[in-house]
Amino acid sequence: xxxxxxxxxxxxxxxxxxxxxxxxxxxxxxxxxxxxxxxxxxxxxxxxxxxxxxxxxxxxxxxxxxxxxxxxxxxxxxxxxxxxxxxxxxxxxxxxxxxxxxxxxxxxxxxxxxxxxxxxxxxxxxxxxxxxxxxxxxxxxxxxxxxxxxxxxxxxxxxxxxxxxxxxxxxxxxxxxxxxxxxxxxxxxxxxxxxxxxxxxxxxxxxxxxxxxxxxxxxxxxxxxxxxxxxxxxxxxxxxxxxxxxxxxxxxxxxxxxxxxxxxxxxxxxxxxxxxxxxxxxxxx
Amino acid sequence: xxxxxxxxxxxxxxxxxxxxxxxxxxxxxxxxxxxxxxxxxxxxxxxxxxxxxxxxxxxxxxxxxxxxxxxxxxxxxxxxxxxxxxxxxxxxxxxxxxxxxxxxxxxxxxxxxxxxxxxxxxxxxxxxxxxxxxxxxxxxxxxxxxxxxxxxxxxxxxxxxxxxxxxxxxxxxxxxxxxxxxxxxxxxxxxxxxxxxxxxxxxxxxxxxxxxxxxxxxxxxxxxxxxxxxxxxxxxxxxxxxxxxxxxxxxxxxxxxxxxxxxxxxxxxxxxxxxxxxxxxxxxxxxxxxxxxxxxxxxxxxxxxxxxxxxxxxxxxxxxxx
Numbered sequence: 001x002x003x004x005x006x007x008x009x010x011x012x013x014x015x016x017x018x019x020x021x022x023x024x025x026x027x028x029x030x031x032x033x034x035x036x037x038x039x040x041x042x043x044x045x046x047x048x049x050x051x052x053x054x055x056x057x058x059x060x061x062x063x064x065x066x067x068x069x070x071x072x073x074x075x076x077x078x079x080x081x082x083x084x085x086x087x088x089x090x091x092x093x094x095x096x097x098x099x100x101x102x103x104x105x106x107x108x109x110x111x112x113x114x115x116x117x118x119x120x121x122x123x124x125x126x127x128x129x130x131x132x133x134x135x136x137x138x139x140x141x142x143x144x145x146x147x148x149x150x151x152x153x154x155x156x157x158x159x160x161x162x163x164x165x166x167x168x169x170x171x172x173x174x175x176x177x178x179x180x181x182x183x184x185x186x187x188x189x190x191x192x193x194x195x196x197x198x199x200x201x202x203x204x205x206x207x208x209x210x211x212x213x214x215x216x217x218x219x220x221x222x223x224x225x226x227x228x229x230x231x232x233x234x235x236x237x238x239x240x241x242x243x244x245x246x247x248x249x250x251x252x253x254x255x256x257x258x259x260x261x262x263x264x265x266x267x268x269x270x271x272x273x274x275x276x277x278x279x280x281x282x283x284x285x
Numbered sequence: 286x287x288x289x290x291x292x293x294x295x296x297x298x299x300x301x302x303x304x305x306x307x308x309x310x311x312x313x314x315x316x317x318x319x320x321x322x323x324x325x326x327x328x329x330x331x332x333x334x335x336x337x338x339x340x341x342x343x344x345x346x347x348x349x350x351x352x353x354x355x356x357x358x359x360x361x362x363x364x365x366x367x368x369x370x371x372x373x374x375x376x377x378x379x380x381x382x383x384x385x386x387x388x389x390x391x392x393x394x395x396x397x398x399x400x401x402x403x404x405x406x407x408x409x410x411x412x413x414x415x416x417x418x419x420x421x422x423x424x425x426x427x428x429x430x431x432x433x434x435x436x437x438x439x440x441x442x443x444x445x446x447x448x449x450x451x452x453x454x455x456x457x458x459x460x461x462x463x464x465x466x467x468x469x470x471x472x473x474x475x476x477x478x479x480x481x482x483x484x485x486x487x488x489x490x491x492x493x494x495x496x497x498x499x500x501x502x503x504x505x506x507x508x509x510x511x512x513x514x515x516x517x518x519x520x521x522x523x524x525x526x527x528x529x530x531x532x533x534x535x536x537x538x539x540x541x542x543x544x545x546x547x548x549x550x551x552x553x554x555x556x557x558x559x560x561x562x563x564x565x566x567x568x569x570x571x572x573x574x575x576x577x578x579x580x581x582x583x584x585x586x587x588x589x590x591x592x593x594x595x596x597x598x599x600x601x602x603x604x605x606x607x
Contacts, residue, residue, distance in 0.1 A: 019498035029383025098311035123528025129578045133328040184300040186307035214411020217530035
């Protein structure tokens with residue numbers, strides 16, 4: 001009798017030990033994740049802030065060996081992201097409305113949904129290759145517009161999917177009430193459903209913005225880079241990610257330091273957009 | 286009276302046209318998205334064709350990349366892409382599982398949200414930042430302390446010892462794999478967390494009621510129930526890792542050869558493209574790079590499709606509309 005009791009106790013102790021080990025491992029995994037996040041952010045803040053100064057915003061990127069700032073790259077990045085938003089938001093929101101309101105169960109919608117999900121994680125460098133072949137090679141020069149298109153192709157799937165998901169959260173009774181009043185479908189879609197899901201859709205656009213503002217790979221073959229200040233979207237455009245890439249790989253100390261400053265700027269804006277998106281979403285829903 | 290009826294008729298006809306037009310516009314937007322994907326495949330095939338015709342299907346199995354003599358094969362880059370992604374998966378999968386388990390089962394409620402957001406922020410950091418961090422901060426530490434330790438322990442084992450041999454330079458295949466692991470970790474962890482949360486509470490409570498420990502519930506209730514979702518999440522992470530460009534380009538070392546040691550530098554498809562595409566002159570080199578891009582696209586497309594199908598299966602089991 002006591003033998004059985006003993007062996008039961010032993011099994012229980014073993015189970016408890018396994019449990020403890022597993023839970024500890026899980027906590028260790030969490031701390032490793034946190035550790036890397038804090039490590040990356042602290043390095044970025046220390047290195048970035050020490051190289052941050054006013055000149056960074058007022059002077060253009062330097063020639064090798066001389067001092068300079070990032071003005072042209074900041075302006076270029078801003079313009080690329082802005083034009084990308086202007087293209088991708090309407091297109092993405094309209095496609096999202098189609099998926100949710102018009103073609104909900106049709107085959108076209110199912111295929112589009114599948115494709116956007118794939119595009120959501122498609123390698124961004126391949127999108128760069130595509131835009132190179134489709135635009136840069138045809139126009140025979142790199143241009144800001146090509147960069148915009150490449151970024152838009154990355155942003156659109158994000159907008160489409162979040163728009164669709166947010167529109168689906170709108171209660172059907174709201175649509176039915178509007179239809180009962182005799183409103184045509186397009187008015188219901190635009191003025192009832194879209195308006196009800198406004199904050200969610202804005203969240204999607206902001207998340208897409210955050211995603212593209214750090215993208216580097218697709219800009220390498222499209223917008224390229226420009227050492228001088230230019231707001232002409234038909235010529236190669238300076239932009240922060242590509243400048244960071246080139247400067248970080250360079251042997252000059254002041255270039256590397258500029259790259260850290262640029263990296264801090266990008267991360268701050270990306271994290272800022274992410275937080276803004278979260279705030280927007282939480283307020284309404 | 287008749288005028289008002291006419292008015293109503295006119296309005297309703299107008300609204301009908303507007304309706305049709307708006308429906309068409311929204312459908313057009315959806316079709317554009319579809320055609321872009323088709324366009325990507327077509328343009329890659331067209332541009333890759335000269336190289337594929339010249340070298341045949343063996344292009345993908347040939348480990349020669351000689352720009353001067355115009356002899357190209359994709360094996361070096363494909364090998365680098367697959368090996369670095371596999372390393373990332375081997376590291377990131379257990380970590381993500383631990384994190385997801387922590388966030389759903391262990392974590393006190395008031396920490397759930399802030400810690401969840403923190404992990405998601407890890408995903409928001411742009412890849413170029415990971416690259417700079419890897420090159421300037423992580424690689425030196427890795428080469429000075431971790432690689433010698435690995436060489437002294439794992440490097441002594443038979444068979445797998447060769448993987449951990451060679452000069453500890455910091456940058457190389459293993460370093461790229463670790464940085465990649467940190468990048469895909471939040472993606473896998475958040476998918477796992479989401480699918481863990483759909484496990485019906487009744488199932489878990491019954492197990493607890495029988496006296497199961499937390500680990501036993503996780504291992505024998507949660508994991509079997511969410512199997513398809515977990516595998517889907519891992520494949521999603523793999524898809525990310527395969528196509529990641531900037532971070533890998535910074536730390537993989539960009540050497541055009543295949544070495545048995547994981548400490549040695551190599552190159553991935555994405556890093557080869559990022560480094561060489563800008564300087565490539567139209568011709569075979571150019572076309573060979575497109576062929577590499579095509580290979581990358583096909584590999585990620587297949588993996589992401591499988592991931593998506595598995596997640597859809599889990600949702601079906603849930604009886605929930607996607």
